[in-house]
Amino acid sequence: MLRIMMLSWEYPPLLVGGLGRHVHALATTLVRAGHEVTVVTRHTPGTLLEEYAEGVRVVRAPDDPPGFEVVDGNPLAWAVAFNHTLTRSALRATRTGRYDVVHAHDWLVTHAAMTVSDHLDVPLVATVHATESGRHQGWLPEAHNHTIDDIERWLATGAARAIVCSAYMKREVGRLFGVNPDRTDVVFNGVDALRWRARPRAVAAARARYAGSGPLVSCAGRLVYEKGVQHLLSAVPELRDRFPGLRVVIAGDGPYRAELEDLAADHPEVTFAGFLDGHELTALMGASDCYVVPSIYEPFGMVALEAAAAGTPVAAADTGGLAEIVEHGVTGVKFAPNDPAALAWAAGSVLADREYARALALRAHERVHEDFNWPSIAARTVDVYELARIQDAGQVTREAESVLARIPSPTAAHSHS
CATH class of the missing domain: 3.40.50.2000 (Glycogen Phosphorylase B;)
Structure with missing residues (x-):
């Protein structure tokens, strides 16, 4: 002891x-x-x-x-x-x-x-x-x-x-x-996998609140430059053109929020949800068709594992610790950081193929239990x-x-x- x-x-x-x-x-x-x-x-x-x-x-x-x-x-x-x-x-x-x-x-x-x-x-x-x-x-x-x-x-x-x-x-x-x-x-x-398990009723409520007629993409974290949310916003037009009814929810707060909101001014499909507590964030993740981690700098990327524990397929920047915990095509998809086109391609590959997305989410969920308990x-x-x-x-x-x-x-x- x-x-x-x-x-x-x-x-x-x-x-x-x-x-x-x-x-x-x-x-x-x-x-x-x-x-x-x-x-x-x-x-x-x-x-x-x-x-x-x-x-x-x-x-x-x-x-x-x-x-x-x-x-x-x-x-x-x-x-x-x-x-x-x-x-x-x-x-x-x-x-x-x-x-x-x-x-x-x-x-x-x-x-x-x-x-x-x-x-x-x-x-x-x-x-x-x-x-x-x-x-x-x-x-x-x-x-x-x-x-x-x-x-x-x-x-x-x-x-x-x-x-x-x-x-x-x-x-x-x-x-x-x-x-x-x-x-x-x-x-x-x-990651406490049980803590991040999304409850069906909460997921349904989040879906009703945030989703439109098309797929729902989410991202969460402290809103600072190195989290790369600006690149997700740059990818929105391409994703919107490919997936009518797309909605994007950005959860979190921070010093970069006002600038990000300005960047999203012409994107009515984007919602800034502010800081969400654990249950609200879990529900949002569980309701999403793809969770994006667009970081420029990420020592580990725990949020990618939390989304995996919630049962959501992940698209993550191929940088830092994220590169080590996400296996491309097996537990998620990876894209080059600082590259909105690559982000749009990666997230789009998940949104376009539900079976592929389900397989990614299942294997990632298993990996969380195996390696990150x-x-x-x-x-x-x-x-x-x-x-x-x-x-x-x-x-x-x-x-x-x-x-x-x-x-x-x-x-x-x-x-x-």
Whole structure:
């Protein structure tokens, strides 16, 4: 049994993107496996400062009185202030228990994670969910982008082990930060397949709300440039011409939404649904004839697996982690990123052949159960914790090698891909 402290800037009910859902699923699965988990995160109105939720001890850090706003897209002042209150809340949590490992999720908790790990004298494991360079396609336009890049480097190189969600990300953190590949572990994200199973009544309601006389295409995520929704919008005219009555629903919110709505001004078949909670999003996915993931940059692409769990055929950009989890013509169709014509062709191949679409969806659903279930993902994460503890104790011998052997490589895990 391990005692784990996780630090995350989002956790239910506060959900901004996929990170909060990931941390929640990992924490609750580890608890069910017999481990003790404390998650230290942000406080939001209407939540308790501390509670046990689904077996997880959740400690929420309230904002300090001085307000630090994000100005012109620069989150650094806010992030530093947040790390102060997060650190104090984490240190208070240590008064009532001992911990074996600290697990940091992304750069926004770096300062707190470094402080708490040093204070407790326990190893730090860091999950690098994405990079600032990757989010900006290798270009760091402002001074704060360079600083975020430096913080990510500090976290990745300062941790005992770095966890990444794909072989693509392992190469990225090695190239950008010089992290030794021997200290970087690929542990895929998991999906709770039952959680994303669409209920027939909810699917029918979503279909009645969003679909027209033709097929329904959907896309969901935080509305930022790198998610590539602009390319889906560019593909709409071709898809509309091929499939009369087509409807396209874009779920989510974010800083790029207004610009995307402007791009869609001449496309009445496009609906911006805003942020949908889990049940609403599952219903939308289940009601769709094709779910599109048009990302330019995607470290993993968990939303593609969530759509597969909902039973929906997926068309995904052939980039990043998506390229590893979608097998073209077997569990979905792939298209070149940044290419609206290729997107239209891929989505059209699904919409034009219902039997083909059904076969893709069935095999993808099976693959989710086989390779991306949370109990096995959590077990692999525990192996990383154990390896970090062994290394921290200076016992990098056969014991460490045996733990490494239990962490399957992406190639081994997907030898059938």
